[in-house]
Amino acid sequence: MPQLPLHHVFHPAHADHYAATLGEGLDHLLRQLKGVSGPATGMPPHRAAAQVAEVDLDQPLADATQVLDEMSRLWLDDAVWFHEPSYAAHLNCPVVVPALLAELFVASVNSSLDTFDQSVGGTFIERRLIAWTAERIGYDEGGDPDGVFTSGGSQSNLQALLLARGRHEQVPAERLRILASAESHFSVQKSARLLGLGDESVVSVPTDERHRMDPVALERSLAACVDLGLRPMAIVATAGTTDFGAIDPLDEIADLAVAYDAWLHVDAAYGGGLLVSPTRRDRLRGIERADSVTVDFHKTFFQPVSSSAIVVRDRATLRPATWHADYLNPREATNPNQVDKSLQTTRRFDALKLWVTLRTMGPDLVGRYVDAVIDLATEVYAAHRDEVDLAFAAAPELSTLVFRYVPPGPALDERASAALANAIREELYASGRAMIAATKVDGVQHLKLTLLNPMATVEDITGVLGLVRAAGARLAPAHQRQTLEVAR
Template sequence: MYPPPLHHVFHPANADHYASTVRAGLEHLVRTLGGVAGPATGRSVAGAAARVTAVDLDVPLGDTGAALAELSQVWLDDAVWFHEPTYAAHLNCPVVVPALLAELFIASVNSSMDTFDQSVGGTFVERHLVDWTARRIGFGRTADGVFTSGGSQSNLQALLLARGALEREPLGRLRILASADSHFSVQKSARLLGLGEDSVVCVPTDERHRMDPVALDRSLAACTALGLRPMAIVATAGTTDFGAIDPLPEIADLARAYDTWLHVDAAYGGGLLVSPRYRHRLAGIDRADSVTVDYHKTFFQPVSSSALLVRDGALLAPATWHADYLNPEDPAVASPNQVDKSLQTTRRFDALKLWLTLRMMGPDTLGDYVDALVDLARDTYVAVADEPDLEVAARPELSTLVFRYAPSGLDEPALASLNTRIRAALYESGRAMVAATRVDGRQFLKLTLLNPLATVGDIVGVVDLVRATGARLLADEPAAVASTLEVAR
């Protein structure tokens, strides 16, 4: 077709079409939201795949209403809703409305954050938010940072910078020390950096699942005695399973003693930076060389919104590369280009979401949300910890609770099978979603609580669903439990 229809392009001449299309989409979403009755529908893998693969992408529908109806069929009808109080699976948060307003502008204007001449004011919005976060951490005036796609990318860049600080050291001599409960992205980053997964030394944890400083000291000493160079220590402020916050002051002392880069992965626990009551749990974070913060977790932002912060902007140098067509190394044309700090080139203006959130809500309201989650996990623990048919792995540190249904008379393989089946049955019912993990090789369930609207009654109700589902499976399908056990053996 020539000329092609141009009314679909975002342009002043097409403002009415844009407005009517966005309005139709918003109305469709609100109608859908009004009909949500649980976190999931329980759609199977095969069922979800069949709905999508049946679509012929070469034949457009040509109509907004038809496209939205199909959108519901292939995705929205079976979307997982994180705002539902019985969603307690992964580290996914319900999002705040100001951030959704920002998304409209981010997608429509389509700024790219790599160079000043593609973002202009956006460059300084991001830089101001980086400075704000750095001050919350306790960094000084030389601090800097950059927004990233998520915690994994932030951790990767942090370890890249640590590697750059020791660029003369052979790769084979370098070691990264992290707790046994640290995020998997530490090992993955080591592999991507050419260090190999074996370069990561897993340091034992204490009874609260925090890195043990005595064990860390031993590991650092052992590395040095073997002629190895500790490249970085990764402390975690909010482990994925237990929300544990490593003892940051003691770890910082050891990092200084061994002249080692200290990175704090606060992807989960970073929300405590705005907490009115629990900020003290991050004491010592200001002594890090770099910090990861995921705003799309405990700042209630839409994915993606993360940042890497460094105590001194000069430390970002290993991520800098100059291209004549983009950011030439020419003082005569010097511009404040964010690509000089980033592993990405083209990058969304994700910082605008946090900006509008702070301008419309303020940090104290976000902090109250974080405190509500910490209280919710604690109060749920108190409510269920002494139940005889439940086994709780640890007292919660942030907003996760690891537990399992453990009626008497079942051995370990049978308990593992039963709890695995409980999780699947809850998803299939659409009534609740919980996560799964392993603790010391044993199968457990996990409640991840990131919904400030959820109540103790809601979450205890999820636990009761777990118990009722487990009891039903034992009563109705004892043979199936035994069969699963035999297959596993």
């Protein structure tokens, strides 16, 4: 029988091969990094798809050099770089170096965090980080908080609503209602579908002028549910909405959750970084009253994807996520495990990234990074809010800025204004010089800057706005002519 080439397997006997391959990969990455001159290259989808489709996966390449060259051609050459100051599109952050160091060990050792006998100390590192996060949330020392790392905010929100559903197992699904603001994350609606509750189970609560859930409207909605014989299963408050970074009035919402015996979940996927802010922690006042909290460390803790957690005030409430398997976590098992708390079975040791970050940088420095991006948004808004061709939808709450480009001359109708906004965004991406996002406010198309780079400066973001204005000035006349033609 021919001998297998086993040098590809991670093993002490193959350490030299591993080191050489890793070294070649690191050199390749650093060369690429040093050549980056913008957040993107403007690669269109059809070309990216065509390049990948041409690869014959049944025919391996000769060596790592060829593989790395092909990888660059298919992906890395045109990758989106979140560390670039002119990247201001989605909630993607540049990552800190200690977390990248941890990734080396996470991937190489490949621990699975479902059971103790697959992770040993990893089990307790994750548990300590959950306990630390619970302390930062403000859960009482005399309580019994717990939680688990997840793949992201969507999974954390899903699990929170599963736990809320577990309190009402005898209530028919069609009678259960989830109340969330009109600006809550779409994963709330998606979770309702996955839990078999249906789209109608999510009640959209109006927001105030700061895009926060309106407690008066929430109380009306809760009372209306009860009058109709419906059961308010959960209230989802948001600490950092995706578009405006708005933080719902948590204390007032918590009062209503108590009054109506509803599970209170706080989605702090974006705003969770305030837990370590040296100056703005008070913005999360009331979060300690939640039954569960989502925190995305891969947003405002500057961790690589994926790194999120759901934290609960009472570990007993995690039981709806528990299922026992004789081969994995039998009821009589005495060793601790994390699979009893998780929607996942096999699960990466993503907690190590946060652990190494905290042990290297400390939470105060991470919090100062959070403050830096909030300060940046505030300063950019102050510098440009009076510009006649930029109409901001609101002052920033965290680190997003939502605005429209308003060209001089004839006013645009709604369709032309939306088309112009999309054209500006597309032109910026195609140029490779900047990336921005888009959203709608009351049905009207807007542009959005999402600022999560603590290295970016006011001058950097002013430069991005300058590109928006220049593109808008070039593109606007055609859209204005279209508006005039329609008006005739």
